[in-house]
Amino acid sequence: MNLQNMNSEKWMTAGRWLRRRAEAVTAALLLIMFLCFILTIVARYVFNYPLGWTEEASMMAWIWCTLWGAAFVLRERDEVRFDVFYSSVSEKARCVFTVITGIAAIVLFAIALPAVFSYVTFLKVEKTAYLGIRLDYLYSIYLVFSVAVIIRYAALTWFALRGRAPDIQIGAGSAL
Numbered sequence: 001m002n003l004q005n006m007n008s009e010k011w012m013t014a015g016r017w018l019r020r021r022a023e024a025v026t027a028a029l030l031l032i033m034f035l036c037f038i039l040t041i042v043a044r045y046v047f048n049y050p051l052g053w054t055e056e057a058s059m060m061a062w063i064w065c066t067l068w069g070a071a072f073v074l075r076e077r078d079e080v081r082f083d084v085f086y087s088s089v090s091e092k093a094r095c096v097f098t099v100i101t102g103i104a105a106i107v108l109f110a111i112a113l114p115a116v117f118s119y120v121t122f123l124k125v126e127k128t129a130y131l132g133i134r135l136d137y138l139y140s141i142y143l144v145f146s147v148a149v150i151i152r153y154a155a156l157t158w159f160a161l162r163g164r165a166p167d168i169q170i171g172a173g174s175a176l
Helices: 003-046 052-072 091-124 135-161
Strands: none
Touching: 003 052, 052 091, 052 135
């Protein structure tokens, strides 16, 4: 085994380890949402004592779960896409489509990033109603998501420029 293959294998192993940790975070956030949901029902309908903080915690976990999952857990083949045209063209044309959409996504997210950063940091003056958590902490996940999208599409664009289209299942979508 040569040095390049060994380095590649180390990166793959590290990537798999990081992916499992990201999946664990997503699972924990889903568990938090479920427990808050159950606690809300029990408190309201069994003890007739509604809890506002459980709804707030559930909402915060949902925001983080959605954006964290989209940034670190969702694979390219799991993305929802309109693939009527994409699935009917050659792999070279798919690479061209990927480069076009990749550049568009990179440019749009990069243009928006300073404004997103400014708005998220502005939110430090606001707190959630029940738990008193600063909103900049809550919405900081959108900055992470934005940077992850830029990196993901930069990698997809790089591979497409080298002739490798994204790993997706052609025609695997629903008939709806």
